[in-house]
Amino acid sequence: MILPLFPFLMVYVPDMSATDSPPAIFRMVGDEGSGASQEIELCTDTVVTARIEANYLGYPTINLTLTESAGARMAALTSASVGEQAEISVEGSILVRPRIQTPMLEQSFSISGLDTFADAERLMQAVRGRCVAMKADTE
Template sequence: MMLVLPLAPFLMFETPFMAQSDAQPIVFRIPSEEPGPPLSSFEICFDKVERVQIGTLYGYGNLSMTIVLNDVGAKELAEATIANAGKKAEVVQGDDVIVSPIINEPLLAGSFEISGLETIEHAEQLRQALLGRCPPAKDETE
């Protein structure tokens, strides 16, 4: 089971901050329990990420990732989680669900941790996507 937790101390591996590829962005969304659009959804990419760190939780050995967002990303994360504590979230890229955590509490500090990543390759794939470029903003008049 994967959980989204508030930031907690854990062993870090160095990961340089730089925009990576132009792959599909990572989307944080709260799916609706009924058919239809998600309750909340926003893209997490280079323009909203301050830092991504891969590490292991002390005493557990499980790989974890800490994502620290800038002010813009932190505001979107707070808005998405404030009314959705206890609900399932999804972190997706295209049609692929990368993780499907439960929101334990509103994430108001602009950072969160994803635990239960199975391999360093999986964690690195997620990190690369988080540091990818954001797609251009859609024109509101279209």
């Protein structure tokens, strides 16, 4: 569903029901040896709401609200990583590499820097997928 807010700003509010898509991964760059604690899966098990918006230049921005536990993990991860680079990927394909400018202490945050709305939609599809750890628990 696309909702017009202003003539220049459109908001896409997806259906957040789970799909079989692989989750998106938020990971700190350069921490390969640090283990899974340095990454967070972005999926229906960790994301409460997600929406795509166009920023003032017309590029896509994704606004996410995490669950309380995922928000606490994101706060701990980004508090220890200010100034460092992260990456957000889907199936090993990196969609964006944001630099952590401030700790994400709230459960809500925005992802900008995506090149196209197709990339934003791919990320949204991944966010609607189940977390790998959760899939393993139910199988």
